[in-house]
Amino acid sequence: MLLEYAAIAAFVLVTTLIGFIAIGLGTIFGPKRASEKKGMPYESGMDPIGPGTRRMPVRFYLIAVLFILFDIETVFFLPWALVFRQLGLFGLVEMFLFIAILLVGYFYAWKKGALEWE
Amino acid sequence: MGIEQKLGNLGVATTTLEQAVAWSRTNAMWPMLFGLACCAIEMMSAQAAHYDMSRFGMELMRPSPRQSDLMIVAGRVTRKMAPVLRRLYDQMPEPKWVISMGDCASCGGVFNNYAIVQGVDEVVPVDVYVAGCPPRPEALIHGVLRLYEKVQAMKFAEVKS
Amino acid sequence: MEMKIQPILEKLEKEFGAAVSEYRGDTSLVLTGEKIVAACQRLQNLGFELLSALTAVDYWPEEKPRFHVIYQMTSISLNLVLTLRVPVPGINPSLPTISHIYRNANWRERELWDMFGIKFLGHPDLRRILMPADWEGHPLRKDYPLGYEEPQFTFNYEEINLRKPYAKE
């Protein structure tokens, strides 16, 4: 049992290593020629108007929460797919139940108009 | 790059590193989506399927200066646009090059009047000038290849810190 | 001169004392500045729905009516075209705005202010439209220089190179 986890651990280790190497080399060896103009926020060539931190409307937060909700739902599919053979019919029914519950939540959000922008 | 100042000239080590750096720069140089006037239409034709600038590593026209290495000034630069052009040039990350496409960008071209900056080299330092009004897509691609020659000939020792 | 335009011209001549003139098939009326708003209102009711063009001409050495502001009207229902010319004096030239009658006059009047310096009284937002905001002078006036710069050829390359402001890094 331990062996499979070792495989996943190796996989995670290598990916983070590659990520760090790629960015790390850039930051260590790259020239730092920061200038005040380069640091300005990019606003298609013009000067930004008003303060940078502005009040964000709540709808953005709502969409972010909905996304996280259904994203985690898909994360649960991964381990289920790994052990799909051993679980047999029980696993299948269990997962469909899980999906059904989340679908109820989805329809509720849909009908409440959370997906519409206004 | 930082390493250039530290290494200086180590003979065979830096030359292979230079070739590796030059290879990586010239095969994935992303231009900034910065079309001003008529030359922009020829630039779009050069980017489209028939002339296909992606064969030379220019797969994507990045709209934001943060992700682009090359600024193709395609069109006439007016007095009102010059500060914007300078701002976009400043906001590009360091190894950056400029191609001034067309006569209007290179020397004011047909328009010698109050509204046009006579040559974009008054605003940003230019590496390659492409002549033509508008230059044919082949002329632009020729300009890109000349720029690649210039990038490949760059030595580490010359790079200022 | 198309015949259908005849009755309209009579009405305008009587009402606004406009002088009719005709050149190469285009009929044009010359009005004074005060009557232009009423004339435009009248023309719009008569069926001239589209203000095709609104521009000006600068007869610079002549000072009295230095500018002529030209209103090019088009009637889609009657398929007619008419030009209104309004002479404007040279010292602080100004005209009442017609942007409440024809909404595309809004930008066109801003352009005339930007290019000729003709003020439009009552205009909601008279700013420069084509030139940068801090530009001095009105470029399309005849006494405004073209801004011609000596082009760089081989024989005068060095002198121009000295005073050409190349961009440093």
Place this chain on the structure above:
Amino acid sequence: MPDIQEITVQDLKHLVSERAIQGETVLLNMGPQHPSTHGVLRLLLELDGETVVNCIPDIGFLHTGIEKNMEAKTYAKAEVMSDRLDYMNTVGNNLAYALAVEKLVDLDVPARAQSIRVILAELQRFASHLVWLGTSALDLAAMSMFLYCFREREYILDVMEMCSGQRMMTTYIRPGGLWRDVPVEFEAAVRDILKKFPKRIDEYEALLTRNPLMLDRTYGIGKLTGEECLNFGVTGPMLRASGIAWDLRKDRPYCGYEQYDFKVPTRAEGDVYARYLVRLEEMRQALKIVQQALDKLPLGPVRSQNRKYVPPPRSEIGVSMEALIHHFKLWTEGFAASKGAIYSAVESPRGELGVYLESDGGPKPYRIHWRTPSFDNLQSLPAMSKGVLVADLVAIIGSVDIVLGDVDR
């Protein structure tokens, strides 16, 4: 150059609404360098989250001072600048300029030149609509349309290059006729286009017209009624998509357009989808016109014989003394137009392209004003974009089909 000006909301007070000043809405620049503004147009957007509360266009980033520059050049030399105005419709600009000068000096144009002018103008209209279709579909994430449309455009550019040696800025239509006759292989190339293109338009229709994504993004968005269009001075496909069939080629024909029968497509809804359908139908009608013009192409000279205004062909210069004198006078000093002012308009792919030309009797135009359609079409953008999502604003800008050289002159 002024470096960094700190702009606060205060100094835009008279433009933006109250909510912006209290900081409730965000002021954002959809500025000169933006993938979906089709050129250097700057929109100052006042956003409440994703909905556009107010949109203030700021133009002038491509103002080239063409009108002032044309006043310093003779009639023959000034025409070179007319190409650079609306660089999607270069042949149309030349046509507008040539017709204006011909009206001013009362110049005749031979029949063959008029037919070739119609063929080239309609091909250029087709090419301009192709670029519009490619870029505005690209804005709605239909990437392949851009590549298809530019593939077709290459055929048309080859024809233009065959006639004049230049792909875009042809300056091929001159006052008094054409620069020279079309080459022999012109007719074969245009026939090839006429055979291939209808199928290509069906391809586009199959891709986009019934596409639910396209319908969601364009149907019912950016509505303009007929009266609003006229009040904003909007002309061209946008006006015809709002139900008013005003097309200068039909109502005030020039260049022999009355001989060809073609339909002026109109729609009633006046939204982005209607403009798409009108322009697509116009592409088909353009091919129909080219077909008829090519079938009835008369033979004969392509230049007016009036030597006072039109330089003689080079072959004649070696032979006759008068031709040499005319040639010399016309190319050095240019012809002197009689005193007076005219306005002549042409139907460009964006609307009514008018030229107000005034001459004081000298060899140079005393005042030339280009009534460009995009300048007025763009004025209707703030009215269309009230309370619209930013993504829909992108679709609306695509449907207005502005060309910034046309707007800023």
